[in-house]
Amino acid sequence: MLVFKQPNILFFSKLVFSPLQLTLKFSSYNCIKLKKHFLLLITICFLLLQSSCVQSERNIPSENNLCPIGKTLPSNDGVHRVALVIGVGQYKSSHIPDLPGPPEDAKRIYKLLTGPQGYGFPKQNVCVLLDEHATTENFKNKFNQVLINRVKANDQVLIYYAGHGSQTKDLNGDEQDGMDETFVFHDARTDSVKDFIDDDFDVLIKKLYKKTKLLTIFLDSCNSGTAMRGDVEFLSRFVSPAEEVVERLSDSTSKPEQLENKQAGWLTNSLKGMVVFTAAGDGTSALEKNSRGVFTDAILTTLGQSNDKQLTYAQIARQIRPLVKSESYQIPYFQGDLSRFVFSGTKRDRPLSWEIVEVSPQLKLSGFPLPGIGKGTEFRVYSGAVKGSETKDPAKAKGFIVLDSSTGINAIGHISLRIENAEPIQVGDVAVLSRPSNDQRLLKVTLRAESKSNGISVEQTKKLISVIEQHIDAKTMIALVEDKGDFELSYENNSYVIKGPENLNRNSIASEDDVIENLRQHALQRVLISLRGEGGQLFTDQETLQVQIVPAKTQNQCAEGVNWQQQSPNSIKVQDIPLCYKWNVKVKLKQEATKRLLIGGLILSTDGNIFGFPADGSAVPLGPGEEVVFAADDETFFGSPPLNIEDQIIVFGTQENNPVPWSKLTLSSQSRAGDDKKGLYRILDRYISGTRGVGINKPIVTKNKDIAWTLSSISMRVVEYKK
Secondary structure: OEEOOOHHHHHHHHHOOOHHHHHHHHHHOOHHHHHHHHHHHHHHHHHHHHOOOEEOOOOOOOHHHOOOOOOOOEOOOOOEEEEEEEEOOOOOOOOOOOOOHHHHHHHHHHHHHHOOOOOOOOHHHEEEEEHHHOOHHHHHHHHHHHHHOOOOOOOEEEEEEEOOEEEEEOOOOOEOOOEEEEEOOOOOOOOOOOEEEHHHHHHHHHHHHHHOOOEEEEEEOOOOOOOOOOOOOOEEOEOOOOOOOEOOOOOOOOOHHHOOOOEEOOEOOOOOOOEEEEOOOOOOOOEEEOOEEHHHHHHHHHHOOOEOOOOEHHHHHHHHHHHHHHHOOOOOEEEEOOOOEHHHOOOEOOOOOEEEEEOOOOEEEEEOOOOOOOOOOEEEEEOOOOOHHHHHOHHHOOEEEEEEEEOOOEEEEEEEEEEOOOOOOOOOOEEEEEEOOHHHHOEEEEEOOOOOOOOOOHHHHHHHHHHHHHOOOHHHHEEEEOOOOOEEEEEEOOEEEEEOOOOOEEEEEOOHHHHHHHHHHHHHHHHHHHOOOEOOOOOOOOOOEEEEEEEOOOOOHHHOOOOOOOOOOOOOOOEEEEOOOEEEEEEEEOOOOOOOEEEEEEEEOOOOOEEEEOOOOOOEEEOOOOEEEEOOHHHOEEOOOOOOOOEEEEEEEEEOOOOOOHHHHHOOOOOOOOOOOOHHHHHHHHHHOOOOOOOOOOOEEEOOOOOOEEEEEEEEEEEOOOO
């Protein structure tokens, strides 16, 4: 794919999208036609070569230099940062399904580490193994050559793997679940090559750990399967275990008592200081969607921000979790010393952003292939000289741009909102992703075929379609499809049954009207979970507001004798709520906060319902160090089915002169039509209702400068405890 920066080249890109496609066009002509059109095609090639275009893969090493193994170089701050990046999507065995996403995920991680807006890893220090280069033997060799043989004490090391994972029976008793995890490299399960077992990975890690303890591991693969429906649009990065697929190079049959500790997943508990982020745990699958790993997208979104201060792994973990949840049901897993600074405390004064490349006759942008780019994506635009936390402050922006079309690395857009008296947008300005594309709002729902058990009849389908067409919001948020839907709808015992992608029942509803409204709420939840605050230098997401779920003062009789295990504020871990147990939401404004905030929140239930608090739809003012427990009758909840599925609680904070009625955003746009919308409320309303295209000819102008805001979110699930 090419990045075009000239208007005529954007036109030609519609004709010939890449050198590969150009070659295919040549090959499709017979000799006579080739002569006839040769001059035209050569002209196109000449224009392409003369344009100021660059390869989107320009930061990826050439095939002959995928893995430099020479002496490592220090970053600008003197720290040696070294990485091994692996992406396996093509498999030699016909029994292992290929994955389109991992190689591209690995390339994006490489650019995050080494690019001009990246983390300062010298290219000489980063080894990339893709597809056929990522064989089992080559991985072991490069691990030794690139990492063990090169690093020294206090060097920062990153290991990233995207591809299939699997399991095999544990033979030495070091696993809590009785199963060892495996990497599935390119040549696994062919020519006597086995899966690479985690015990052997442990051996390599321990050797590396003796050289430096600053190890970070990101694994976008599965170590367990799931009962996911077969028609969902996600691809699972898990391949079923096969007999005799593991080559045990280590002493992996040693007795349990000879081992230091039992493991939970990939991390050996005895290696203090190491950090491991895995895409999925607790029985969920690591998924990819649209050829991109959901987990890797969340990593890029989080680490792609600018940071004036050093980020800890705990801080980015808190942000990654809801981003993953907004796209899939998988549950990421975070282990190790999360208090460590990311990549040894690298500071970045520019986020992964886009650039304005043309203003007239069309507004054109180009940049890093970020998650969420597409039609309807919203950017905040800043001066090209912007730095640090200013890129998170909407008051510092010149205005907002909404994309009309995009290739993922190039786009055409229009100004939707302009800050009064701000300088005009010009070439070289920075565009920072504010809210993702319209696709984020669209929930695809598979109707189970009438020919199948509990299928949807033709008559029922017509009724559902009619309800959608008459619902002003549902018709832009719900798509009924034959297969590969996010959700599935069937009919059983005189009710419609809604199933999520994890193949568990979310709700049972009798009428078509109520079904469509419930599905709209599910789509809305995905939008709300994907929101990120814009706090600038004032507020920090997942920090400024400290959120907890706490037991209610009075309990139901059925909850007597049940133990409550309290999680800390803004905990990365899920808060388990015993079935039948009553609970409330507690919020505290951090003592270091410099502004009073108006507090409101939403409870996003997996059955599709959304509850707002305060119950009266207002907002509670909090000063620095103050706290509130939402404990009115309508703000006290109790644990009820469905069980073992995570719900999300989001708490928002806005400045006092910029209130947002958060509970109203869960209503239909028609219900909000009469509201006098100002400031942030107007911006979010246009985003949630899908009307960001308004103002193409005449952008909205705002005078309100106090529009910085923040949020924190935590996860909860209802579980059944035995007394």
